[in-house]
Structures are given as structure tokens and as C-alpha cells.
Amino acid sequence: MGKEEKKAISPTREEDYSEWYQQVVKASDMAERSPVRGCMVIKPWGYSLWENIVRELDDMFKEVGVKNAYFPLFIPLSFLEKEASHVEGFAKECAVVTHHRLEKNADGRLVPAGPLTEPLVVRPTSETIIGDAFSKWVSSYRDLPLLINQWVNVVRWEMRTRIFLRTSEFLWQEGHAAHATEKEAMERTRLMLDIYARLAEEYLALPVTKGRKTAAERFPGAVETFCIEAMMQDRKALQVGTSHFLGQNFAKASEIKFQSFEEKEEYAWTVSWGASTRMIGGIIMMHGDDDGVILPPRVASSHVVFIPIYRSPDDKPKVMEYIQKIAMELKSSFYCDRKIRVEIDDRDTGGARGWEWIKKGIPLRVEVGPRDMSQDSVYVARRDKPHREKISMKRDFFVKEITNILDEIQNNLYEKAVSFKEKNTLQVDGGKAFYEFFTPLNKEQPEIHGGFALSHWCGTGECEAKIKEDLSVTVRCIPLEQEKEKGKCVCCGRPSSGRVVFAKAY
Numbered sequence: 001m002g003k004e005e006k007k008a009i010s011p012t013r014e015e016d017y018s019e020w021y022q023q024v025v026k027a028s029d030m031a032e033r034s035p036v037r038g039c040m041v042i043k044p045w046g047y048s049l050w051e052n053i054v055r056e057l058d059d060m061f062k063e064v065g066v067k068n069a070y071f072p073l074f075i076p077l078s079f080l081e082k083e084a085s086h087v088e089g090f091a092k093e094c095a096v097v098t099h100h101r102l103e104k105n106a107d108g109r110l111v112p113a114g115p116l117t118e119p120l121v122v123r124p125t126s127e128t129i130i131g132d133a134f135s136k137w138v139s140s141y142r143d144l145p146l147l148i149n150q151w152v153n154v155v156r157w158e159m160r161t162r163i164f165l166r167t168s169e170f171l172w173q174e175g176h177a178a179h180a181t182e183k184e185a186m187e188r189t190r191l192m193l194d195i196y197a198r199l200a201e202e203y204l205a206l207p208v209t210k211g212r213k214t215a216a217e218r219f220p221g222a223v224e225t226f227c228i229e230a231m232m233q234d235r236k237a238l239q240v241g242t243s244h245f246l247g248q249n250f251a252k253a254s255e256i257k258f259q260s261f262e263e264k265e266e267y268a269w270t271v272s273w274g275a276s277t278r279m280i281g282g283i284i285m286m287h288g289d290d291d292g293v294i295l296p297p298r299v300a301s302s303h304v305v306f307i308p309i310y311r312s313p314d315d316k317p318k319v320m321e322y323i324q325k326i327a328m329e330l331k332s333s334f335y336c337d338r339k340i341r342v343e344i345d346d347r348d349t350g351g352a353r354g355w356e357w358i359k360k361g362i363p364l365r366v367e368v369g370p371r372d373m374s375q376d377s378v379y380v381a382r383r384d385k386p387h388r389e390k391i392s393m394k395r396d397f398f399v400k401e402i403t404n405i406l407d408e409i410q411n412n413l414y415e416k417a418v419s420f421k422e423k424n425t426l427q428v429d430g431g432k433a434f435y436e437f438f439t440p441l442n443k444e445q446p447e448i449h450g451g452f453a454l455s456h457w458c459g460t461g462e463c464e465a466k467i468k469e470d471l472s473v474t475v476r477c478i479p480l481e482q483e484k485e486k487g488k489c490v491c492c493g494r495p496s497s498g499r500v501v502f503a504k505a506y
């Protein structure tokens, strides 16, 4: 002891959180920048994490009657224009296809040719193209509700990008529902929000605050946007998922009409909801440490890696046979209704292997050598514990206990995140205290500040804009679960009827 343990990631979170994040993404081998501006390559370790998130969320959607479908990547410009505030909201981020052919010019270089009569927008979201389909699929109240989801990529031309958190192209799901009544549509909006909260808390181990967005932060074209907000380790907010009550705005734009039970023609009430690969960024930023990622077991790319340890090459076959047997047993058992995911790392790279898996964040590392074999044991290390803390276990005990150990890690990550969020969420009253709360804690890292401020706000766009201008702090949400309380706006001092969550955000 005494001597500081060397950390695998440089800089550490304390030294430079933002650079730490980039280095962790690299060290974990989850993704990398691509030659295409603002677009990422998701590598197998990152993609399998995504696949596991997709499976869980997809199952939850199907449980509540949502069915998957697929719609075109391209949206005719005229479709996007149908809803005025929608097109205005996305105009600056649209990638547009204007030609359909390449031709050689006089210099022998390929240039776009064959201009399109109507430009096509690469979908930034699909309300308008799906709305067009819905208008054909819906004619009677008997066709409702219509509950559709698609798992796709979307493109939003971002000026500043960061892997997983903000990229020009990303993967997501977008759910779209049409209902006969306002009440049902609102219930759907809230139900999907609850599903996101369940995914975040029970699977990603991210505690979230559920709330509604202010008018300024709403989805373009929505009547009401609901969101879940998580806190990252730099105390900034990350919006993990959103669910939008669209009223009849998009139904009117796309002519989604139906004959009611009373045989009157009515517009449907629509809803949309989305969550993306930025959830992976949230997992890294909340659970990572100075040695890399720590993956929550329920969605982890893999659960356990076996690392054979032997001095003489003659021992390798025996050790491998022993490991293969345990791996076979584990692979046919289940953790949270999913097969246990097992890796075997038999590369001859010595101690470096262990560190690689630490950086990748696999929940369990199991070393096996001739001595462990002779005692019918394995040597187990948990990613959520100090690396030197390895425990020898009887092999049968380990096989029997692995699901409990994984659950312990899952709960441990969640509890840690909960106490961090609670510790850094404070009721802040009065302008002076509010401005102080968002003052950087440390000059080297001007981004890091107090956390989530639960403060009074008068509800005007002016105060919201001033706070954003002064501090880059926004109203993350108006929490759904909170008591009514009278107070004074932290910006103007006028009366307020309740607290909202203010924070810096990704």
C-alpha cells in the first residue's frame, strides 16, 4: 500500500473527464471514428452491447402490443414540409440527396449528375413518412390503435460530434402510434416513457428523473415531450429517451383520418418515442472508472471471460479442457432469461490479457491454472471490485452462484449511481446560490459544476433563455413526481408553483 496503483486510462476522470471519455471508448474497443465526418464505426464489443439493449427494449415494446416494421431511409422534402415547426426544427441538421448518378467530367473525375426533381432528405426521424403510411392504413376506429416501431439508423448533421453521444449518423428505434382519442394517446406517451425508465434503471443501472420538457426543449412539432434524464459522473445530464405526445398535428399534416364509432370523420392522435446508441455513452460515462468501462451485467457484451494460466505449454491442453467444460455448462444456463455469455481468451499474451478485459469492462474475469485445477477451483475477479481482489472458489460453487454474483454487480452499479445522483441533486434557492452552484469547481475542468439544481422557475421563456445564455444551463425537465411548492424564480424573483431540474447537458 501507499504506492498509488497505476491506472489504465490517462488522463483520469479527475484530470480531464472529457478526454477520459474518449480514451475509455478507445481502450474498451467499442467504437472508433470513421473517415466519414461525424460518423462512427461500432466495433463488435460495442455492437453486442447495443444488441443486448435492443433485445430487452424490443421485448418490452412487444409486451405492450408494438410491432416492428420498416420504412424508407429517404423522405421526400415535401413530406418533411407538411408540418411547419417540424421541418423548421430539423432543417439545420438535414442531409439531402440531390442527384442520382455519377458521370465523368472533362478532367475524368466523377461528379454528381442526374439532378432529382424533388430532393430527398435522409431521415432525421420518420414521423412524416410513417404518417403517410398510417393515412393509408387507418380508415376506421377499428384500425386503431396502430402501434409500430422501427430499428434503424438516422442522420442529423451535427457540427460537433462525440462518439455515441452525438454523431451525425446513429442507431435508434423510433416508435409511432396512432390512437382514436387524446386520452389514449397521452396514456401511450406515458407508458413508453415508463418503459424507457425501466430499461434505464433495471438494465443499464442508470437512475433517471422522469419529466416533461419546457416548450423551448420540446420535439419539433410535438404538443408535449416527456423525457428521462440521467446524471453522468461529471454531474451533467444525459437525456436517455424521449416520448412525444403529438396531438393531432401530424395527423392533420399527413391526413390520418378515421370513421369514429359514431360514424364521424376524425383525425387520429399520434405519439412517437425514441432512444438511441447514446445510451451506450451513458453507460460508459456513468459506470466507467480510471481503468475503463464497467458494463452492467444485464446488458453486458459478455458476462465472463476465462483466462488460462500456465507456465509450461504442456499444461495448456489440460487447462483448456477444464475451462471448456465449465464454459459449456455456463453457456447452457441463464441469467435474467438470457443465455450466459462466455469468452475464452487463450491468446499467449500473459498479463496484458487481464488488463484488456478490465478496460473492456467485462463483469467477471476467471483465471484457471494447474493449481486451481488440482483444487477443483477457479480464481474469480469482479470488475466492480479492486483488481487485486480475486477470490478462489470451488468450480461447482462458481457455476451455481454466477447469476447471484452478476446480480450483485448489477445492483452495486445501480446503488452507486443512485447515491451519486442524490448527492449531487440539491434544492437551490435564490439567484446568487444558483449562479454559484453552476460555477466550475476546479479551473482545470471548467465544465464540472454542482450537478442537478432543483430550483424555482417562473415558467417564462425569457428566464429560461437568460439562464442558458449566462450559464449554458437548461431546464432538463419539469419532474413528474414532485410536490407542489410555492417559491420564487431563481432568475427574476417572480412567483413559481414548483421546482424544475436545471443542469448542464450533453
Ligand SMILES: [Zn+2]
Residues within 6 Å of the ligand: 457, 458, 459, 460, 463, 489, 490, 491, 492, 493, 494
Ligand atoms: Zn423568471
